[in-house]
Amino acid sequence: MYDSLDSLGFAASKLWNVARWTVDRIWKETGYIPDHSELSAYLKNHERYADLNAQSSQRVIQELAEAFRGWYSKRQNGDEMANPPGYRKRGDEHPRSTITFKEDGFKHDSEHNRVRLSKGRNLKDHWSDFILCEYDTDPDATVENVQQVRAVWNDQRGEWELHLVCRVEFEGIDSPGDRTAGIDIGISNTAAVSYGDEAVLYPGGALKEDEYYFAKERAKCDDTTSNEARRLDHKWSSRRTHFLHTLSKTIVEESERRGVGTIAVGDLTGIRENGSGETKDWGSKGNQSLHRWAFDRFVTMLEYKAEEHGIIVETVNERNTSKTCACCEHKDSNQRVERGLYICDECGTVANADVNGAENIRRKLEDTQVPPSPDDEDRSTGWMAQPAVHLFDRESGRFTPREQVVNCKP
Numbered sequence: 001m002y003d004s005l006d007s008l009g010f011a012a013s014k015l016w017n018v019a020r021w022t023v024d025r026i027w028k029e030t031g032y033i034p035d036h037s038e039l040s041a042y043l044k045n046h047e048r049y050a051d052l053n054a055q056s057s058q059r060v061i062q063e064l065a066e067a068f069r070g071w072y073s074k075r076q077n078g079d080e081m082a083n084p085p086g087y088r089k090r091g092d093e094h095p096r097s098t099i100t101f102k103e104d105g106f107k108h109d110s111e112h113n114r115v116r117l118s119k120g121r122n123l124k125d126h127w128s129d130f131i132l133c134e135y136d137t138d139p140d141a142t143v144e145n146v147q148q149v150r151a152v153w154n155d156q157r158g159e160w161e162l163h164l165v166c167r168v169e170f171e172g173i174d175s176p177g178d179r180t181a182g183i184d185i186g187i188s189n190t191a192a193v194s195y196g197d198e199a200v201l202y203p204g205g206a207l208k209e210d211e212y213y214f215a216k217e218r219a220k221c222d223d224t225t226s227n228e229a230r231r232l233d234h235k236w237s238s239r240r241t242h243f244l245h246t247l248s249k250t251i252v253e254e255s256e257r258r259g260v261g262t263i264a265v266g267d268l269t270g271i272r273e274n275g276s277g278e279t280k281d282w283g284s285k286g287n288q289s290l291h292r293w294a295f296d297r298f299v300t301m302l303e304y305k306a307e308e309h310g311i312i313v314e315t316v317n318e319r320n321t322s323k324t325c326a327c328c329e330h331k332d333s334n335q336r337v338e339r340g341l342y343i344c345d346e347c348g349t350v351a352n353a354d355v356n357g358a359e360n361i362r363r364k365l366e367d368t369q370v371p372p373s374p375d376d377e378d379r380s381t382g383w384m385a386q387p388a389v390h391l392f393d394r395e396s397g398r399f400t401p402r403e404q405v406v407n408c409k410p
Contacts, residue, residue: 004131005151005160007123009096011051013088015060016097018048020087023068033072036065052120053105060097095230096153096160108146108164113137115149115162133162145169155231173310177259182362183251183302184266184321184354185295188340190243192354192387193251194362195258199355199387202247202399206392210239243392248301250390250399256309263311264365265299266318266357314365321360325349326384351384359384 019039027033034042039061043049049057067085074082088095107116117131137143148165184192190204214236221229255263303313324331330346342353349356390399 001131001133002160004119004123005099006096008052008056008099008117008119008131008151009153009160010094011048011120011123012056012060012097012099013094015043015048015051015057016064017087017089017094018046019043019061019064020085023064033068034065036062039065047122050121051123052099053101053118055102055105056099056118057120059100059102098153099151101149101151103147106146106149108143108149110144113143115146115164117149117151135162135164155227155234173308175261175310175312176256177261179258179260180262180264180362180366181251181255181258181260182264182266182358182360182365184318184358184361185298186354189354191247191251191298192352192358193254194355194358195255195260196359196362196366198383199352199358200254201352201354201387201389202250203389203391206394207240207243210236242397244298244301246392246397246399248298248305251302252305252309252311255306255311261311262365263302263306263313264316264361265302265313266321266361267315316361316364318357318361321357321364322353324360326351326356326359326363349384352387355384355387 022039022043023033036058040058043057043061051057052060064085071082071084088097101117105118109115112134113136114132114134117133119129119131123129135143143164143166145167146164147167150163150165152161152163153159154161179196181196182194184194186192186204188204189201190207191202193200193202214232218229218232221232223229251263299313299315306313320331325342325344325347327349328344328347330344332345340353342351342356343349389402391402392398393400
C-alpha cells in the first residue's frame with residue numbers, strides 16, 4: 001500500500017512541475033497567468049495528467065493556480081519579497097505531494113473500515129487496479145458520508161496519513177437563546193466581540209510573533225525548497241490553523257454561555273479594494289498582514305462550530321461600522337482618533353474602536369428598526385471603553401484573561 005501511495009505522491013509532484021513549467025512558458029510569451037480551468041484543459045492530454053485520477057489531477061493544478069493567485073495578490077499589495085510558487089524537487093528527486101480523492105476517486109466501506117483509492121490510468125497494472133487502505137477509529141466515532149479523502153505524507157513520522165472529510169448534519173439542536181453577538185475582525189485584534197452589555201477582545205499578538213519568528217528562521221535556509229524550509233512552513237501553517245480553531249471554538253462556547261442564538265460577522269468582501277475596484281494601500285506592513293490574515297477561513301470555522309451548538313452565523317455589510325457611533329449613530333471618519341480609540345464629537349462617547357465596530361455590526365441584525373439612544377446607558381465609562389482582553393496561552397493552547405501569566409515565546 002505504501003509503495004502505491006508513494007507512486008501517486010511522486011506523480012502529483014511531477015504533474016505540479018509540468019503545470020508550473022507550462023504557466024512559466026505562457027507567462028513569458030503572453031504576460032498572462034492561466035487559471036486552473038484553462039490549465040486543466042491545456043494539460044488534459046498530457047502524459048503526467050493520466051498518472052492520477054482525473055479529479056486528483058485537477059486538484060493539483062487548482063492548488064498551483066491558487067498559489068499563483070496568492071503570490072500575485074502579495075505583489076499587488078506591495079510585498080516585493082514575495083516569490084512565485086516554485087517547482088517541487090529535492091535535487092533530482094520529486095517529493096511526495098498530497099493527493100486528493102473526490103467522489104469519483106474513492107469508495108468507502110464503512111462496515112469494514114476500509115477505503116478504496118483510484119489510481120491513474122498510467123499507474124494501473126490492470127483496468128481494475130486500486131489501493132485498498134484500512135483505518136482505525138475511536139470506539140465512539142462513526143465515519144459516514146465521506147465527501148473527500150486526502151493522502152498526506154507526514155515527514156516527521158515517515159508515513160502516509162489518510163484524512164477523511166465527512167459531511168455532518170445537525171438536526172433538532174435548540175438555539176441557546178435569542179441574543180445577538182457582533183464580531184469585528186481585524187489585524188491588531190483578531191476579533192472584537194460585542195454582546196450588547198459586555199465585550200471581549202482577542203488580540204492577534206501570537207500570530208504576529210509566529211510570523212516574525214518563522215520568517216526569520218526561514219530566511220536562514222539556503223534553499224526555499226529544502227526539507228528544513230518545508231518543515232518550517234508546515235509548522236507555521238499548523239500554528240495558524242490551531243489559533244483559528246481555538247479562537248472560533250472559544251467564541252462559540254462563550255456565545256452559547258451567554259444565550260446567543262445569532263452571531264453577526266462583518267463581511268470583509270472587497271476589503272483589499274477601494275470603491276473603484278483598485279487595490280487599497282494600507283502601508284507596506286499593513287498590506288502584508290492583511291493578505292496573510294485568513295478572513296474567510298476563520299468565518300468558515302466559526303459557521304460549522306456554531307451550527308453544532310444551534311447558533312446561526314450571518315455576515316452583514318461592514319460599511320461605515322468603524323465610522324459610526326454605536327450610541328447616537330453620528331457618522332464621522334475623524335472620530336476614530338487613534339487605532340484603538342473612538343471618541344464621538346456628537347454625544348461624547350469614548351469607546352474602544354474595535355468594540356464600537358463590533359457593536360455596530362451586532363445592531364445591524366438586532367436593532368434595525370429602533371435607533372439606540374445615548375441616554376439609555378452610559379457606555380463611555382463601561383464595557384465599550386474597557387472590554388475584557390483574552391490572550392492566547394501557548395502552554396495550554398487556550399485563550400486566557402489578560403491578568404493571567406501568558407507564555408509568549410514562539
